[in-house]
Amino acid sequence: MIELTNINRNFEVGEETVHALRDINLNIDAGEYISIMGPSGSGKSTLLNILGLLDQPSSGDYRFNSQAVNQLADDEQAQVRREHIGFVFQFFHLIPRLSAIDNVALPLTLAGIVPETRNQKAKAAMQALGIADRATHRPDQLSGGQRQRVAIARAMITEPQLILADEPTGNLDRASGHEVIEALEGLNQKGITLIIVTHDPALGQRACRRLNMDDGKIVSDLNS
Amino acid sequence: MMRLADVFRYSLQSMLGHRGRTLLILLAMAIGVAAVVVLTALGEGARLYVLKQFTTLGSHMIIVLPGRSETSGGAPPLLGEIPxxxxxxxxxxxxxxxxxxxxxxxxxxxxxxxxxxxxxxxxxxxxxxxxxxxxxxxxxxxxxxxxxxxxxxxxxxxxxxxxxxxxxxxxxxxxxxxxxxxxxxxxxxxxxxxxxxxxxxxxxxxxxxxxxxxxxxxxxxxxxxxxxxxxxxxxxxxxxxxxxxxxxxxxxxxDITVITQDSILATFDRIFTALTFAIAAIAAISLAVAGILIMNVMLIAISQRTAEIGLLKALGASDTEIMLLFMSEAGLLSLCGGLAGLALGVGSNLLLNQTFSDFSIIAPTWASLGGLGLALLTGILFGYIPARRAAHLKPVEALTRRR
Incomplete structure (x- = not known):
């Protein structure tokens, strides 16, 4: 599903060039469960952003479903994100003035889906994550775990092929973190490819395939 | 593409979500439009007052004065003409x-x-x-x-x-x-x-x-x-x-001068119409000021809402959609401000009318519609620059910037 060939990502910081990613080669098949671990500054978040088309590689080739997506125009990339990729962030990124169900339905709203259809789908997604009773609550009326599950419901509502999660439990206590991980793994069991970036070794060990990064390179790639 | 109804709903929710900012813009816009409506009404009232005064002079009047008071071509007479x-x-x-x-x-x-x-x-x-x-x-x-x-x-x-x-x-x-x-x-x-x-x-x-x-x-x-x-x-x-x-x-x-009431009337009419337009133009400046305020507040709003813009982009919003969202917000703000200003202006005119009963103060329709239209135009015009900036934000930069 995903083929990365010789991906480099450089940042200019003052007069220095920082190599966030160096010659990354990576193939990912549909339905995989992958964790990416490594110390701060090892490039794992940059890799995730490039996989999610939120960032552009400085050089290299990125094929998504055999399509060279890094050569697409901004709006075409937006369409790929909208149709195939869901995101879960460490800081939830919910819109504070919208109710939980409106937050969940937001990707469909942006895609121009009529209210009946999108509300129905949003309800189903919230039902599946056990937060259906929180539909009309606003984010500030929800606990951290509930907020992250709203964010997961939002990520899954477009029925994407790939979900990218950047430290999804980083801001949660152990119990809520556990619920969130189980929710994400539940999606993976339904065939959605799941990639999680994390600091937490216990969390990383749960994935079937574990990538370890250091200094912009993948230093180990273990399957179990 | 996002449905238009949803665009407006989203903008409306954003306006309601930032009440202080919204009220500030509405106030500026309302004052601008009200100024146009009230000032043109005053100019128009002065014009009508003068016209009314002229008709009290008598109707269809012609005045004959001795002596010619007209500049004509040709050499001046050698002897002073005695009319x-x-x-x-x-x-x-x-x-x-x-x-x-x-x-x-x-x-x-x-x-x-x-x-x-x-x-x-x-x-x-x-x-x-x-x-x-x-x-x-x-x-x-x-x-x-x-x-x-x-x-x-x-x-x-x-x-x-x-x-x-x-x-x-x-x-x-x-x-x-x-x-x-x-x-x-x-x-x-x-x-x-x-x-x-x-x-x-x-x-x-x-x-x-x-x-x-x-x-x-x-x-x-x-x-x-x-x-x-x-x-x-x-x-x-x-x-x-x-x-x-x-x-x-x-x-x-x-050797006489004949003045018709109409010619005097027409002159005064022209003077006062020009005056009303001049006043309207001055009032329009306050609308431009309101437009610049909208631009500044929208620019601040965008820097406060970069994370939101990044999120929308991550969720698959195109540049056009982001642009549309911010433009519609600016448009709605100026429309609401304009309508409030219209109400304020018409209200003040009614009040002035009651205070000065022999001076009719009613804003001409062109001024009311023009004020409203201008408000909308400045809002959209000055909303364009912030909206474009929002649309061109890189998603990753917008998302990783912490509040």
């Missing part, structure tokens, strides 16, 4: 024209007027009975001076409202004998209290027959001739006829 005087016979001759309805010759002077021990220096107006028609005068008591041939004087007079009060107080004025200069006149009528008509206070004057005035001031010539044309359409032919008749009588010399 011929206008006489009562000149005035009477004007009845030859079918376009002329009434002719009132006027002699004006100033003389001391006394009754018993009270004396007052007032304007003395010598004229004929036709004046009542021409100037649309109304009498409070008695009758106007009558026509018994303009060449024959009579010892009668009509006095203005102020003069009556000053000389007679609460006593009966009708039938009393006044002394004007060295002559005595009997009061046969009192003018009703009327508003000033263009600076001439018709309250503080005395009207006597034209021949008596000529005798009083020892003159044969007229100060001017007032003519009432048959109707609005006959003003132009009447003017032409008047010039022709007087030229014939004055040995072919064009």
């Amino acid at each position: 011929r005087d206008l006489t009562i016979d000149d005035a009477l001759a004007l009845y030859q024209s079918h376009a002329v309805n009434n002719v009132a010759p006027v002699v004006i002077g100033s003389a001391p007027v006394s009754w018993q021990a009270r004396e007052r220096e007032v304007l003395v107006l010598g004229t004929t009975a036709e004046m009542e028609q021409v100037r649309q005068l109304t009498l409070a008591r008695g009758k106007f001076i009558s026509t018994n041939g303009p060449h024959r004087g009579a010892a009668v007079c009509v006095i203005g409202h102020t003069l009556r009060k000053e000389l007679f107080g609460n006593q009966q004025a009708l039938g009393q004998w006044l002394r004007i200069g060295e002559r005595r006149f009997r009061v046969i009528g009192e003018l009703a209290q009327q508003s000033h008509s263009l600076g001439t206070d018709i309250g503080d004057l005395v009207i006597i027959p034209v021949a008596s005035a000529q005798a009083l001031f020892n003159t044969e010539s007229l100060f001017r001739i007032l003519i009432q044309a048959k109707g609005r359409d006959s003003i132009a032919p009447a003017k032409q006829a008047v010039e022709e008749i007087i030229r014939k009588r004055h040995d072919g010399e064009n």
